Amino acid sequence: MADPIGTVAGPGDGANEFVFVAPAEESIKTGEFVTYTVAVDGTDRSVIARVTNRELIRGLPDGYLADPGVGPETVAATLGASDDTELYRLRATVVGYYDTDMTTFANPRQLPRPGTPIAIAPDRQLETVLPNLGCATDSRDVTTLDGIAEVGWLLNRSAGATTVHLPIEEFVSTHLAILAATGSGKSYTASVLIEEMMQPDARASLLVFDPHGEYDTLAEMQGAESFQGADGYEPDVVYFDPDRLHVRISELTIGDVMAILDDPSNRMQERLASAWRAMQRAESQTWGVDELVAEMERIYGADDPSVGALEWRLRRSIQRNALFDPERNVPLDDIVDPGQCTVLQMDTLDRWNQQLVTTVLLRRLYRERLDAVRGRESSIEHPLFAIFEEGHRFAPSGGDAPSLGIMRKITSEGRKFGFGLGIVSQRPSKIDPDVLSQCGTQVTMQINNPADQDAIEQSVEAAGEDVLRELPGLTPGQAIVSGDAMNTPALIQVRERLTSHGASSREVIEEWREAYDRRREEPSRSELADFGGGESTGPQSLD
Numbered sequence: 001m002a003d004p005i006g007t008v009a010g011p012g013d014g015a016n017e018f019v020f021v022a023p024a025e026e027s028i029k030t031g032e033f034v035t036y037t038v039a040v041d042g043t044d045r046s047v048i049a050r051v052t053n054r055e056l057i058r059g060l061p062d063g064y065l066a067d068p069g070v071g072p073e074t075v076a077a078t079l080g081a082s083d084d085t086e087l088y089r090l091r092a093t094v095v096g097y098y099d100t101d102m103t104t105f106a107n108p109r110q111l112p113r114p115g116t117p118i119a120i121a122p123d124r125q126l127e128t129v130l131p132n133l134g135c136a137t138d139s140r141d142v143t144t145l146d147g148i149a150e151v152g153w154l155l156n157r158s159a160g161a162t163t164v165h166l167p168i169e170e171f172v173s174t175h176l177a178i179l180a181a182t183g184s185g186k187s188y189t190a191s192v193l194i195e196e197m198m199q200p201d202a203r204a205s206l207l208v209f210d211p212h213g214e215y216d217t218l219a220e221m222q223g224a225e226s227f228q229g230a231d232g233y234e235p236d237v238v239y240f241d242p243d244r245l246h247v248r249i250s251e252l253t254i255g256d257v258m259a260i261l262d263d264p265s266n267r268m269q270e271r272l273a274s275a276w277r278a279m280q281r282a283e284s285q286t287w288g289v290d291e292l293v294a295e296m297e298r299i300y301g302a303d304d305p306s307v308g309a310l311e312w313r314l315r316r317s318i319q320r321n322a323l324f325d326p327e328r329n330v331p332l333d334d335i336v337d338p339g340q341c342t343v344l345q346m347d348t349l350d351r352w353n354q355q356l357v358t359t360v361l362l363r364r365l366y367r368e369r370l371d372a373v374r375g376r377e378s379s380i381e382h383p384l385f386a387i388f389e390e391g392h393r394f395a396p397s398g399g400d401a402p403s404l405g406i407m408r409k410i411t412s413e414g415r416k417f418g419f420g421l422g423i424v425s426q427r428p429s430k431i432d433p434d435v436l437s438q439c440g441t442q443v444t445m446q447i448n449n450p451a452d453q454d455a456i457e458q459s460v461e462a463a464g465e466d467v468l469r470e471l472p473g474l475t476p477g478q479a480i481v482s483g484d485a486m487n488t489p490a491l492i493q494v495r496e497r498l499t500s501h502g503a504s505s506r507e508v509i510e511e512w513r514e515a516y517d518r519r520r521e522e523p524s525r526s527e528l529a530d531f532g533g534g535e536s537t538g539p540q541s542l543d
Contacts, residue, residue: 004117006090008036011111016094018049018111020118021057024086030054031470031491032156033121033130034092040108045097046138047108048121048129050488053091092118095488098129098138104487105129123162126154130490131166149196151189151443152492155478164492166193166441166485168202172385173415174440174484176422179456184445185476187214188501189494190387190424194218197385198341200229206341207365207386211354211393213347220499221341227498236340242348246328249292249318250285251360256402260356261313267306268313271296288326289319323353330361332368338382351393358394359403362386366410369417383418391423392430404432411438429455440484446474 006022022028032051037044096105112118128140133148142148148165176193180186197204198221208215219237221227228234252260254276258269275296279287292314296307318324335342344361346354365384372378388394395407410419411434423439425431429451436455447453448471457468470480470491482489 002035002119002122004119005034006088006118008112008114008116008118009089010114012091012093014093016107016111017052017091018094019089019091021087021089022118024056024088026088028054028088028090028120029156033095033126033154034118035121035125036112036116036118038097038108038110038112038116040097040110045108046125047097047112048095048105048126048488049092050095051090051092055089057087057089098125098487100136100138103134103136104132123157126162127164130154130487131164132170132485132487133165133167146201149193149202150495151192151196151481152479152494155491155493159493164481164490166481168197168204170485171441171483172197172204172383172420172422173418175411175414175420175438176387176441176443177391177428177436177439178422178424178443178445179428179447179452180426180445180479181447181449181452182426183476184474185479185494186424186426186445187389188477188497189443189445189479190389190422191215191218191497191499191501192494193422194341194387195221195227195498198227198235198339200227200231200233203233203235203339204341205336205338205382205384207335207384208341208343209346209354209358209386209388209394210343211346211349211351211390213345214389215343217500218341218343224498233339236337238335238340238342240330240335240342240344242346245323245330245344245346245349245357246325247323247357247360248285248329249288249324249326250280251329251364252324252356256356256359257318259402260317260352261310262317264310264313265306268310271300271304271306272310274299286327289314291326321353323349323357329364330357332364332379336365336380336384355394355401355403358388359406362403362406362410366406366414366417366419369414369419373417383420385420385422387422387424389424391425391435392427395423395432395435397430397432399432404435408432408434411435428452431455433458441481441486442483443479443481444471445479446476447471 005026005028006020009019009021011017012019028034028051030051030053034049034051035046036049038047039045094107094111096107099106124139127142128135129138133142133145135142142165145165147168149168150163150165152164153160154162154164178186178190194206194208196202197206219239221235222237223234254273257272257276258264264272275292278295278299279292293307293311296310297304300307335344346357349357365380368378368380369384372381394401394403396404407421410421414420423431423435428436428447429449433455444456447456453468453471477494478491479494480489480491
């Protein structure tokens with residue numbers, strides 16, 4: 001055990017809480033991990049506890065002095081302090097000891113006795129046991145493991161002292177949520193994880209749904225030495241702009257089309273559904289609005305007024321929308337491959353078209369993964385991970401997005417088929433609760449909005465009360481990592497990106513000044529009138 005920094009004073013308010021005191025010169029922050037030794041079933045165990053509160057007191061605490069089992073002289077001797085030394089009273093919650101058989105924490109179900117020495121938990125021990133890395137010891141050099149993502153270091157330690165690595169397989173299988181207020185670093189953190197997943201020891205197959213064009217700089221991974229493998233591997237970064245994003249009309253479901261059309265009547269819906277089912281049973285799946293209208297006319301007659309009204313709606317909403325095409329689709333072979341990160345740039349598409357492209361793509365990808373796992377012919381034989389920037393746009397809590405249904409399906413069943421999702425959002429309260437609750441690993445950054453804090457509390461099971469208390473006090477780049485990829489929540493500082501950050505705030509004041517200077521250098525309207533050497537006509541009379 002490391003040198004003691006405090007001594008247990010007694011139990012706290014909760015069943016797993018205890019109070020210890022430490023001299024003022026021992027700077028122990030809330031969120032820090034401490035350790036003590038206790039005998040469990042005859043074996044000494046190194047138990048980890050998290051500091052949840054601290055308050056400064058003067059002199060020896062009354063409660064401690066009143067303990068007949070520990071005299072003041074013992075306290076002073078243990079702490080190496082005199083009677084008038086300033087002390088901190090700290091409350092800590094027991095996390096547990098690391099069970100090497102279960103590779104997670106086990107609760108000793110007993111609090112430390114008064115007088116038990118408390119020490120700062122060693123860096124190597126925390127690096128091993130905080131993340132869910134499955135180590136068979138509590139002091140492994142985890143940097144030698146494959147398939148781990150270095151996300152940062154423990155916030156209460158010096159930079160890089162206690163590095164936190166997440167098991168990539170865990171958070172891509174059970175889904176991921178990155179939740180933060182605007183400007184707190186959510187897309188930055190997502191890019192850090194993307195960089196880690198594209199390293200030679202992972203070689204992920206990634207899709208990034210980018211509605212704002214914030215991931216341009218990921219292309220810097222190509223050719224960068226830090227991403228190259230000994231066997232010649234280097235990640236491939238592919239960008240799909242809106243001109244390459246198409247939805248083949250036959251890939252739409254009748255529900256999609258009903259949502260696209262402008263309030264069709266019941267009679268219209270009946271006619272459209274009949275014709276749509278007939279077209280989907282056709283041998284060729286490269287048909288468009290012309291063929292669909294012809295089918296409705298065949299069934300109901302060319303003079304049917306509902307068919308005529310439907311034709312007008314179909315041509316306006318589908319045929320004149322460049323997104324829809326009778327033949328073209330986004331080729332899955334071009335966007336999905338091991339070692340490839342594909343960024344789907346949707347910044348010039350409106351929200352509805354973004355959702356429709358996403359809906360059809362996810363359906364196709366999920367179908368291919370289902371076929372692959374079931375042993376049927378499939379074009380995608382490897383697992384996938386898709387990250388959604390502005391995730392509330394694709395899985396809104398209101399339930400009015402066509403993409404919501406397939407995202408619910410993937411988050412609830414995708415693990416079995418090797419299809420994981422990552423949700424990045426500044427508004428947790430705007431995300432569908434079912435989708436958010438299925439995100440097994442959470443990276444939560446500064447959140448001030450009470451509604452968003454409530455959404456996290458209700459949907460994120462690993463977010464305990466002490467975790468939620470930290471949210472308003474975080475600064476950009478600081479995060480709480482919790483859930484399946486961690487054995488216990490930890491407060492971290494996100495590491496620096498290897499590529500440039502493409503979503504930083506604009507230098508507004510500087511741009512205003514530059515724009516003002518440019519305006520001043522432009523000729524005035526009266527000066528423009530003299531261009532060309534023409535003579536002024538002088539004042540004009542209105543008479």
